[in-house]
Amino acid sequence: MAVVKRYKWTKNFPNGDRYDGEAIEENIKDGTGEYLWAANNATYKGEWVKDVPHGEGTMTLPGVDGFEYKGQFAKGKRHGKGTCRFENGREYTGKWKEDQMSGEGTLKGAADTDDFIEYVGTFEGGYRSGPRGTCRYKDGSVYVGSWERGKRQGQGELKLPAADGNPSAPVRYVGPFHSNEPSTIESRGTAEIEYADGSVYRGGVDLLQRDGEGELRQANGDVFKGIFSRNARHGSGVLKHADGRVLEGMWRNDHMVGPVTYRHGEAARTAAPDDREKTIVTYSGPCVLDQFTGSGAKVTYADGSAYQGEVRDGVPVNQGVLEQRAVKGLSTELFGAQVVLKRYEGTFAAGKVEGRGTGQLLVAPPVAGGAGEESVLPPGAKGLLLSFRRNGTFSGQWSQGVPNGVGVWRWDNGDFYEGSVTRGVPHGEGRLKSAQQQYEGGFAHGQPDGRGAYQHLLLKERYEGGWARGLFHGEGQWVAERTRERGVAEEYRGGWAHGLKEGRGVETCGTVQYDGEFRGGKCEGQGRWVDSESGAQYEGAFSAGALTGAGIMKLPKGTIIEGHFDNGLPDGSVTVTFSTQGIKQFSGQYKQGQLTGTGEIAYMNGDHYKGEIEPAKDDNEELPGLTPQRHGKGIFTFVEGNVLECTWKHNVLHGEGKYRAAGSQEVAIRQYVDGVLSTHGVKTDDVFSPENMFPNTLSEAALKEKMQVTKKPFQFVKRGESRQAANASGAPDANGSNSNNNGSRSPGPAPSPKSRRASKTPQLDPIRASVPPTSGRRASTSAPLRPLQPVKRPSVAPAKKSLKPRVAATANGQVPSPPSSSMSPPQVKRRTEEPSSGKGGTSDTIKRFQGSIASMEEKNASTTTTEQSYDDSTPRPPRALPADPLQGTLKELMDQACAIRSTSEDEVYLLTEELRQMNERIWQLRFSMEGKRNKKKEEVLDGLRRDRISTVEKLQCLLQSLD
Numbered sequence: 001m002a003v004v005k006r007y008k009w010t011k012n013f014p015n016g017d018r019y020d021g022e023a024i025e026e027n028i029k030d031g032t033g034e035y036l037w038a039a040n041n042a043t044y045k046g047e048w049v050k051d052v053p054h055g056e057g058t059m060t061l062p063g064v065d066g067f068e069y070k071g072q073f074a075k076g077k078r079h080g081k082g083t084c085r086f087e088n089g090r091e092y093t094g095k096w097k098e099d100q101m102s103g104e105g106t107l108k109g110a111a112d113t114d115d116f117i118e119y120v121g122t123f124e125g126g127y128r129s130g131p132r133g134t135c136r137y138k139d140g141s142v143y144v145g146s147w148e149r150g151k152r153q154g155q156g157e158l159k160l161p162a163a164d165g166n167p168s169a170p171v172r173y174v175g176p177f178h179s180n181e182p183s184t185i186e187s188r189g190t191a192e193i194e195y196a197d198g199s200v201y202r203g204g205v206d207l208l209q210r211d212g213e214g215e216l217r218q219a220n221g222d223v224f225k226g227i228f229s230r231n232a233r234h235g236s237g238v239l240k241h242a243d244g245r246v247l248e249g250m251w252r253n254d255h256m257v258g259p260v261t262y263r264h265g266e267a268a269r270t271a272a273p274d275d276r277e278k279t280i281v282t283y284s285g286p287c288v289l290d291q292f293t294g295s296g297a298k299v300t301y302a303d304g305s306a307y308q309g310e311v312r313d314g315v316p317v318n319q320g321v322l323e324q325r326a327v328k329g330l331s332t333e334l335f336g337a338q339v340v341l342k343r344y345e346g347t348f349a350a351g352k353v354e355g356r357g358t359g360q361l362l363v364a365p366p367v368a369g370g371a372g373e374e375s376v377l378p379p380g381a382k383g384l385l386l387s388f389r390r391n392g393t394f395s396g397q398w399s400q401g402v403p404n405g406v407g408v409w410r411w412d413n414g415d416f417y418e419g420s421v422t423r424g425v426p427h428g429e430g431r432l433k434s435a436q437q438q439y440e441g442g443f444a445h446g447q448p449d450g451r452g453a454y455q456h457l458l459l460k461e462r463y464e465g466g467w468a469r470g471l472f473h474g475e476g477q478w479v480a481e482r483t484r485e486r487g488v489a490e491e492y493r494g495g496w497a498h499g500l501k502e503g504r505g506v507e508t509c510g511t512v513q514y515d516g517e518f519r520g521g522k523c524e525g526q527g528r529w530v531d532s533e534s535g536a537q538y539e540g541a542f543s544a545g546a547l548t549g550a551g552i553m554k555l556p557k558g559t560i561i562e563g564h565f566d567n568g569l570p571d572g573s574v575t576v577t578f579s580t581q582g583i584k585q586f587s588g589q590y591k592q593g594q595l596t597g598t599g600e601i602a603y604m605n606g607d608h609y610k611g612e613i614e615p616a617k618d619d620n621e622e623l624p625g626l627t628p629q630r631h632g633k634g635i636f637t638f639v640e641g642n643v644l645e646c647t648w649k650h651n652v653l654h655g656e657g658k659y660r661a662a663g664s665q666e667v668a669i670r671q672y673v674d675g676v677l678s679t680h681g682v683k684t685d686d687v688f689s690p691e692n693m694f695p696n697t698l699s700e701a702a703l704k705e706k707m708q709v710t711k712k713p714f715q716f717v718k719r720g721e722s723r724q725a726a727n728a729s730g731a732p733d734a735n736g737s738n739s740n741n742n743g744s745r746s747p748g749p750a751p752s753p754k755s756r757r758a759s760k761t762p763q764l765d766p767i768r769a770s771v772p773p774t775s776g777r778r779a780s781t782s783a784p785l786r787p788l789q790p791v792k793r794p795s796v797a798p799a800k801k802s803l804k805p806r807v808a809a810t811a812n813g814q815v816p817s818p819p820s821s822s823m824s825p826p827q828v829k830r831r832t833e834e835p836s837s838g839k840g841g842t843s844d845t846i847k848r849f850q851g852s853i854a855s856m857e858e859k860n861a862s863t864t865t866t867e868q869s870y871d872d873s874t875p876r877p878p879r880a881l882p883a884d885p886l887q888g889t890l891k892e893l894m895d896q897a898c899a900i901r902s903t904s905e906d907e908v909y910l911l912t913e914e915l916r917q918m919n920e921r922i923w924q925l926r927f928s929m930e931g932k933r934n935k936k937k938e939e940v941l942d943g944l945r946r947d948r949i950s951t952v953e954k955l956q957c958l959l960q961s962l963d
Contacts, residue, residue, distance in 0.1 A: 381499025471499030569593030606639030
């Protein structure tokens with residue numbers, strides 16, 4: 001077997017972890033080492049085997065759920081023996097398995113959070129579990145017994161500290177436990193409890209209370225053997241007093257209520273005056289609420305009640321008459337504190353009024369009115385709460401001295417009930433009728449319960465469905481007819497709880513319907529609200545009966561509001577989709593239905609606005625305060641991509657703005673006053689960059705001034721000719737796409753064709769450009785243009801297809817004017833390149849022209865060139881340059897190109913500026929008409945559009961002639 005060689009290895013890992021210790025081949029942690037986990041600052045120091053903690057070691061994990069463990073590890077987990085101190089204060093010493101406490105161990109509780117001091121015993125899966133464990137508690141109690149998942153479960157013994165001044169307090173319990181509590185219910189076993197006064201109980205137990213069958217031996221010598229419930233004698237049992245009295249029969253809440261046999265002895269003569277009504281001289285037989293009846297003779301009681309009739313061993317049986325007997329066992333809530341059986345005639349059994357008979361009951365004091373009229377329903381609840389505080393007569397089944405079974409109640413006020421009765425009140429199926437209300441269905445403990453049908457004759461309401469304790473409960477349908485007080489008919493189908501709408505349901509009130517969740521009688525949770533008359537809808541969250549939370553609302557005219565609502569109004573982040581206005585969609589903030597802050601507006605035509613807003617003055621008639629309009633700082637993005645950053649005042653441009661055309665870095669600074677453009681300028685790092693829309697260096701005003709001096713009017717092509725030229729060249733219609741940014745509505749200047757000048761070309765005077773200067777002299781002294789793109793050597797800008805020929809001076813030094821035919825624009829094919837590319841387009845002729853210049857530079861540009869002159873008889877060169885390289889010096893060719901170009905480009909610039917101004921006016925008109933109709937403004941707008949089409953046709957024709 002090969003010997004494994006370990007070596008010292010320290011590693012800082014990319015995630016921040018660090019290892020410092022021994023390793024084997026391929027840097028596998030093996031041996032002794034320390035590891036730090038950067039994510040949680042956990043550390044382990046100890047033995048490693050094959051890259052995981054294994055053997056003795058110490059692991060520390062900081063934090064709320066942290067710990068420090070010293071002991072054995074196996075495969076990276078706590079396994080074996082070890083001690084762990086938890087961050088919460090607990091400390092465990094013992095065995096571990098798979099990173100969990102398992103086996104024998106000792107757990108010390110946390111001083112602040114645990115109720116125990118120390119546990120010694122077995123663990124399983126990290127919990128106190130096993131057949132035996134001892135736990136000492138802070139209150140002084142000690143438990144020894146079985147545990148399961150950290151709780152006392154199974155057989156055990158619990159010793160409790162003595163309670164000062166409470167002799168009936170338990171001090172020791174031996175028996176089964178369930179879920180940490182003393183109980184014999186699940187195990188059906190027995191337990192033993194010792195009390196502070198020396199009493200001992202053996203029998204059933206629940207939560208350390210006597211419960212079930214058992215025997216209690218009291219310290220005074222009394223012994224009761226029978227059934228208990230919550231420490232009280234409850235059910236059948238036998239009580240033997242130390243003085244010799246014996247009671248045997250039924251008990252309820254520590255009182256006799258069933259058949260018993262009682263022997264009192266001398267107690268009748270020694271009873272105190274206040275106890276005489278409860279003292280019986282002799283009794284043998286049934287018992288009703290501690291009241292006994294004799295048989296076979298007249299039986300007297302210390303309270304003055306009497307019974308006459310058939311008796312057997314002092315117990316009334318068969319037919320008999322009982323008079324002036326206080327009735328107990330009826331609900332004080334329903335009958336009152338005192339009920340007296342004035343006279344009963346009927347059958348008896350086991351010493352009680354039992355069987356069929358008729359008895360008259362008197363309540364003190366009685367209450368006037370019908371059944372249910374004096375009972376007050378909880379706020380907002382619906383139901384029928386009955387009260388029986390009235391004198392009446394019951395004919396039917398009796399049991400234990402009270403009406404019990406099938407029978408008929410007739411009250412003195414005329415109310416009537418027929419059906420099942422338990423302990424004097426309706427219980428089971430029955431029918432109740434009074435002057436105002438009717439009910440037929442199930443009852444429980446005197447109140448409607450289960451399924452039943454109810455009708456309130458005065459309020460014209462009816463209900464059919466579930467009931468519980470006199471209130472609507474479960475699924476049911478409630479219908480209220482339209483009355484003068486109510487106004488509209490109402491209906492609800494769905495769940496109820498304690499008289500209030502609860503769960504899923506559908507509520508209809510006139511034309512309005514809600515389908516959704518209810519809580520506490522109000523719309524709560526998710527639901528859908530619809531007004532069938534107006535068409536308004538809402539679907540989403542409700543709270544306390546109001547439209548509150550996230551939801552979607554659709555207004556009658558189609559406007560859709562999606563977002564958060566508060567009490568039916570948009571509140572918070574909301575998106576509104578409009579259907580009938582110029583705005584398509586708005587996303588922003590609302591507060592109680594009113595716009596606030598900033599937002600984003602998407603318009604029907606594709607435009608977009610983002611910035612500060614306010615409610616529109618011509619607000620939404622469906623929901624005031626809903627419609628936004630621009631007010632404050634914002635950014636307006638046109639559908640074509642043009643961007644305007646400006647300030648608005650009540651939806652109208654007002655203040656300084658920055659405008660940038662689509663695809664351009666050029667920014668136009670503009671000043672607006674109440675929607676009207678006041679001034680504008682241009683800010684750019686390089687006004688002669690490829691993105692510059694106007695490459696001519698002269699301003700519009702300067703150009704017009706010089707044109708007036710020379711009195712050379714512009715030559716424009718007529719509309720008919722331009723349309724023919726456009727059709728011949730395949731140019732698009734002016735109503736559609738044109739050279740001015742595809743009909744952009746932007747307020748900025750329309751882009752003109754890119755300058756075809758190349759680097760370092762001198763600018764010619766646009767006024768004198770049509771008269772070429774003599775060879776070797778510049779036509780203008782203006783500064784040279786900056787290059788569009790850096791080049792290695794000077795070159796001239798691309799020329800047009802038709803170059804003007806140089807004209808030599810005559811003998812008298814005058815230069816003849818060129819023939820007018822040279823100004824006629826040739827029918828050429830329209831350029832197809834994008835103006836915004838920054839490179840400019842060239843035809844084959846221009847390319848050959850540039851190639852000739854380059855060739856001449858290489859041969860020697862300084863060679864003297866002879867000017868060629870023409871007279872009227874000399875044939876002029878053709879419009880298209882020949883394919884062969886041109887002859888002459890570079891200087892001469894540049895002069896020719898510049899002379900032809902300057903005048904045409906000036907015309908292009910003026911046409912472009914005219915088009916820009918038209919676009920500006922059109923844009924302002926459209927802004928002012930947004931969302932409104934104005935016939936006068938529409939007519940002005942149509943006229944501007946027609947003028948723009950004419951200008952576009954002129955510009956198209958001119959550009960085609962230059963191509």
